[in-house]
Amino acid sequence: MQVAQAIVLPRRLRAGARRSPLAAAGLALLIVFALLAVFAPLIAPYNPVAADSAAIVQPPSAVHWFGTDANGMDVLSRVIYGTIYAFAIALPAVAIAIGIGVPVGLMTGYVGGWTDESLMRLFDALRVFPSIILALAVVSAAGASVLNVVLVLGVLDAPVFARLVRSEVLALRNGSFVECAVAAGNPVRRVLFVHLMPNTLQGTFAQAAVRASWAVRLSTTFAFLGLGIQPPTPEWGAMIRQGAEYMVTGQWWIGVFPGAALILLALALNMAGDGLADLLDPRRRSAG
Amino acid sequence: MTLLSVRGLHTHFVTRDALDQVRTAHVLNGVSFNVQAGRILGLVGESGAGKSLTMTSVLGLLRPPARVVAGEALFQGRDLLRLSQSEMARLRGNRIGFVVQSPKASLDPLARIGEQLVRVQRAHRSISRRAGQERAEAMLAAVGIPDARRRLRAWPHEFSGGMAQRAVIAMALINEPELLVADEPTTALDVTVQAQILDLLAAQVRERGIGAILITHDLGVVAQYCDDIAVMFAGSVVEHGRTAAVLTRPMHPCTQALLASTPERFHFGTGPRLAGPPPDLFNLPKGCLYRERCPRAEAVCQDVPPMFGDAAQSAACHFVTAGACV
Amino acid sequence: MIAAEVCDLGMRFGRPPAAIHALDGVSLRVHRGQVLGLVGESGSGKSTLGRCLLRLLRPTSGSVMVDGQEITDWPERRLRPLRANMTMVFQDPWSALNPRMSIRRLIEEPLKLHRPLSAPTRRTEAERLAELVHLSRAQLDRTPSELSGGQLQRVCIARAVATKPTLIVLDEPTSSLDLSVRAGILDLLHEIRTQTGAAMVFITHDLATMRLIADRVAVLYLGQVLEEGPVADVMGAPAHPYTQALLSAHLSAEPGVRPDRIRLTGEIPSPVNRPSGCPFQTRCPLVEPRCRSARPPMLDAGPAHRAACVRIAEAANRIAA
Numbered sequence: 001m002q003v004a005q006a007i008v009l010p011r012r013l014r015a016g017a018r019r020s021p022l023a024a025a026g027l028a029l030l031i032v033f034a035l036l037a038v039f040a041p042l043i044a045p046y047n048p049v050a051a052d053s054a055a056i057v058q059p060p061s062a063v064h065w066f067g068t069d070a071n072g073m074d075v076l077s078r079v080i081y082g083t084i085y086a087f088a089i090a091l092p093a094v095a096i097a098i099g100i101g102v103p104v105g106l107m108t109g110y111v112g113g114w115t116d117e118s119l120m121r122l123f124d125a126l127r128v129f130p131s132i133i134l135a136l137a138v139v140s141a142a143g144a145s146v147l148n149v150v151l152v153l154g155v156l157d158a159p160v161f162a163r164l165v166r167s168e169v170l171a172l173r174n175g176s177f178v179e180c181a182v183a184a185g186n187p188v189r190r191v192l193f194v195h196l197m198p199n200t201l202q203g204t205f206a207q208a209a210v211r212a213s214w215a216v217r218l219s220t221t222f223a224f225l226g227l228g229i230q231p232p233t234p235e236w237g238a239m240i241r242q243g244a245e246y247m248v249t250g251q252w253w254i255g256v257f258p259g260a261a262l263i264l265l266a267l268a269l270n271m272a273g274d275g276l277a278d279l280l281d282p283r284r285r286s287a288g
Numbered sequence: 289m290t291l292l293s294v295r296g297l298h299t300h301f302v303t304r305d306a307l308d309q310v311r312t313a314h315v316l317n318g319v320s321f322n323v324q325a326g327r328i329l330g331l332v333g334e335s336g337a338g339k340s341l342t343m344t345s346v347l348g349l350l351r352p353p354a355r356v357v358a359g360e361a362l363f364q365g366r367d368l369l370r371l372s373q374s375e376m377a378r379l380r381g382n383r384i385g386f387v388v389q390s391p392k393a394s395l396d397p398l399a400r401i402g403e404q405l406v407r408v409q410r411a412h413r414s415i416s417r418r419a420g421q422e423r424a425e426a427m428l429a430a431v432g433i434p435d436a437r438r439r440l441r442a443w444p445h446e447f448s449g450g451m452a453q454r455a456v457i458a459m460a461l462i463n464e465p466e467l468l469v470a471d472e473p474t475t476a477l478d479v480t481v482q483a484q485i486l487d488l489l490a491a492q493v494r495e496r497g498i499g500a501i502l503i504t505h506d507l508g509v510v511a512q513y514c515d516d517i518a519v520m521f522a523g524s525v526v527e528h529g530r531t532a533a534v535l536t537r538p539m540h541p542c543t544q545a546l547l548a549s550t551p552e553r554f555h556f557g558t559g560p561r562l563a564g565p566p567p568d569l570f571n572l573p574k575g576c577l578y579r580e581r582c583p584r585a586e587a588v589c590q591d592v593p594p595m596f597g598d599a600a601q602s603a604a605c606h607f608v609t610a611g612a613c614v
Numbered sequence: 615m616i617a618a619e620v621c622d623l624g625m626r627f628g629r630p631p632a633a634i635h636a637l638d639g640v641s642l643r644v645h646r647g648q649v650l651g652l653v654g655e656s657g658s659g660k661s662t663l664g665r666c667l668l669r670l671l672r673p674t675s676g677s678v679m680v681d682g683q684e685i686t687d688w689p690e691r692r693l694r695p696l697r698a699n700m701t702m703v704f705q706d707p708w709s710a711l712n713p714r715m716s717i718r719r720l721i722e723e724p725l726k727l728h729r730p731l732s733a734p735t736r737r738t739e740a741e742r743l744a745e746l747v748h749l750s751r752a753q754l755d756r757t758p759s760e761l762s763g764g765q766l767q768r769v770c771i772a773r774a775v776a777t778k779p780t781l782i783v784l785d786e787p788t789s790s791l792d793l794s795v796r797a798g799i800l801d802l803l804h805e806i807r808t809q810t811g812a813a814m815v816f817i818t819h820d821l822a823t824m825r826l827i828a829d830r831v832a833v834l835y836l837g838q839v840l841e842e843g844p845v846a847d848v849m850g851a852p853a854h855p856y857t858q859a860l861l862s863a864h865l866s867a868e869p870g871v872r873p874d875r876i877r878l879t880g881e882i883p884s885p886v887n888r889p890s891g892c893p894f895q896t897r898c899p900l901v902e903p904r905c906r907s908a909r910p911p912m913l914d915a916g917p918a919h920r921a922a923c924v925r926i927a928e929a930a931n932r933i934a935a
Binding site for chain 3: 334335448449450451478479480481482483484487505506507508509510511512513531532535536545546547548549550551552553554556557566
């Protein structure tokens with residue numbers, strides 16, 4: 001039984017890949033980035049924080065494929081190591097957003113009434129607030145660190161998941177297996193987590209990948225603005241910031257390469273997210 | 289006079305399954321029946337038998353991945369299955385009226401009833417708005433909607449289920465078609481309203497001398513309103529003939545099983561023997577399609593059974609002899 | 615032995631002036647081992663009544679008694695253990711089952727919630743229940759999307775009888791199923807009824823099915839009970855004009871058998887603006903001024919057979935064909 005399932009899964013992946021080449025490409029790209037992050041010390045040609053004052057702002061060459069930056073550090077190595085930071089920020093941030101948003105969405109969607117109204121208005125207020133200002137406030141109060149950036153991003157994104165899960169709950173709440181579960185005598189906790197949650201997660205997966213790409217972009221924005229991570233840490237946002245100054249004078253490589261990496265990762269996350277949600281739907285198992 | 293003659297209609301539905309293999313569902317397997325002017329044909333069968341699909345195939349309303357692969361449907365000397373989309377569009381709503389199950393689905397929620405009736409007319413002939421409105425008013429009155437002039441300006445959501453269905457019937461008949469197709473027109477309505485709507489349909493058919501096809505799963509509707517009946521199973525017609533004959537002396541085991549399931553004839557203890565597994569349209573058995581459920585199946589059923597009988601009653605079964613039932 | 619009873623039950627949704635009175639002064643009882651049929655068209659309140667009986671809804675007036683306990687105002691927490699005793703089978707089997715759970719898990723769930731059994735015992739019990747409803751072992755490991763409508767409804771029935779309830783409410787359990795499948799489910803229900811001795815409340819709009827399975831029947835219209843009695847009496851000699859019209863609207867599958875139809879005009883009025891007095895007055899062929907002034911009381915029309923029509927007293931309640 002288990003063996004049969006193991007054989008079937010790769011076939012299903014291939015079938016899924018054929019159905020949506022875009023999702024397959026996204027997933028493949030994500031895997032490449034993940035490998036880069038995991039094996040960075042083995043792949044990167046240079047130490048990313050080794051400053052070489054003799055080789056400042058060198059254009060791309062055979063020695064430095066992506067050139068060097070203002071401190072003489074190899075851009076390629078910094079882009080590769082930057083992958084670690086991208087994942088290290090995006091993944092926990094999304095995990096926190098889901099960890100807060102999903103239970104809240106489940107509860108408010110199910111209970112309704114004043115709890116629902118007040119929490120949703122609170123979340124609306126959070127969404128309307130410009131995230132940059134909020135991040136500035138938090139970071140200036142608590143200090144600039146990876147942890148703080150992750151927390152801010154997580155909390156800022158929680159309302160998205162809450163709203164998503166809430167709308168699924170509202171759709172499922174009446175006249176369906178939920179009513180049946182209540183009639184069978186399930187306590188509220190079981191109705192929410194055993195019955196409702198697995199059926200609302202599909203949308204969550206697709207959204208998670210999209211929010212992860214947002215998290216990456218937001219964190220690079222923070223770094224770009226001088227919040228959060230500071231140079232010489234090889235983080236793409238910080239690198240783009242430095243590179244922006246040099247764009248005017250024609251030294252494009254310092255900013256363009258990390259920028260391209262950012263775009264590619266965000267794209268990969270978006271594309272893969274859609275495909276993943278599709279693949280996980282048990283209803284497709286018996287289709288056709 | 290035969291209005292519509294469908295012969296050997298085959299429709300396939302091509303999909304890819306979870307393992308991305310191409311699978312073909314044979315949803316219609318040689319459907320044949322006739323519709324006569326002034327008579328109502330009841331098309332019955334369980335869900336999945338292909339009743340609605342037959343009419344969508346004939347009326348050119350199929351969407352890929354479903355398509356007609358064989359057969360002919362002769363209407364007014366032309367084969368509907370060979371006509372182009374635009375030619376079919378000229379026939380639909382004009383020479384052939386269509387009434388569906390849910391009136392909410394046919395009525396545009398953003399247009400007044402009178403406007404919709406005028407639209408249907410102007411789609412098929414040049415007629416002034418005022419003349420269109422007058423004919424619309426007459427039609428609404430003819431289908432039993434009181435205060436028709438005022439109702440022209442009503443919105444669909446202001447109508448109750450029964451009234452909305454009357455309005456839909458008005459739309460189907462306003463261009464004076466020769467053939468009316470009604471797909472489960474009363475299933476969504478209350479029992480006491482159902483009879484009113486069916487009475488209306490029957491009266492209009494008789495008055496205008498047109499032919500009608502009534503698709504339903506309710507044998508009571510067929511027994512009381514349809515002159516002829518065609519029983520479908522797994523995409524083919526297994527029995528066809530005058531309603532009185534077929535329902536009192538059914539020839540085909542499928543018809544017999546259907547009748548035995550009606551509450552009037554049902555006895556406790558016979559239930560499990562009536563329903564079998566639903567036919568797998570991707571893997572139909574060779575020969576008789578009813579084989580796997582039939583209490584009488586024998587070796588000869590591996591061959592496709594011929595349609596035995598005459599115009600009054602015929603069934604596709606090896607064991608049918610003239611006038612006798614299984 | 616009374617399994618369940620409602621007294622003067624009322625259920626109002628929303629607030630005046632746009633309030634909907636789904637139920638108005640309904641009093642019924644059902645005994646152990648008996649099947650009470652609730653019949654009515656749209657807006658009759660039959661589904662609402664079923665839900666009130668199981669306290670899935672909290673009635674706005676009147677009382678609900680199950681197994682001798684008055685549960686009208688109990689909070690959900692207190693009701694939960696009682697839910698082992700009163701179960702429901704819903705109309706649409708496709709949406710009543712969690713699409714992500716296996717059939718085995720779905721059948722084991724009521725057992726898990728209400729009976730302290732060890733996991734292996736639960737497993738065997740689930741298998742026994744599957745056999746009871748004529749499902750195969752292989753089907754236990756499937757998910758709802760892989761089963762047909764009839765099979766899914768059997769799963770729902772297995773869930774409903776798992777905890778050996780005293781009351782089972784079935785809300786149109788066969789309406790969305792094919793004719794031949796329907797027959798199989800009715801057979802199953804008949805078996806279960808004789809084996810378990812539970813009280814059943816069978817809600818439907820189909821009179822013919824009612825005649826097969828019910829012992830007593832109550833006819834509902836716009837939230838009120840218009841007639842109640844043994845099924846043979848109510849179907850054979852209907853006292854209320856509405857019941858007579860309902861019966862005559864039923865289409866028999868015997869061609870040529872055409873009872874003279876009582877043709878009702880108009881449709882069921884909206885439940886928001888109910889007429890005062892008899893709810894049937896807008897369509898009744900026998901309507902009189904006194905039907906509009908006050909709500910007709912329930913009058914005797916035979917042994918254990920009552921109907922709410924003022925004309926019963928003068929034996930003038932039959933609609934001439």
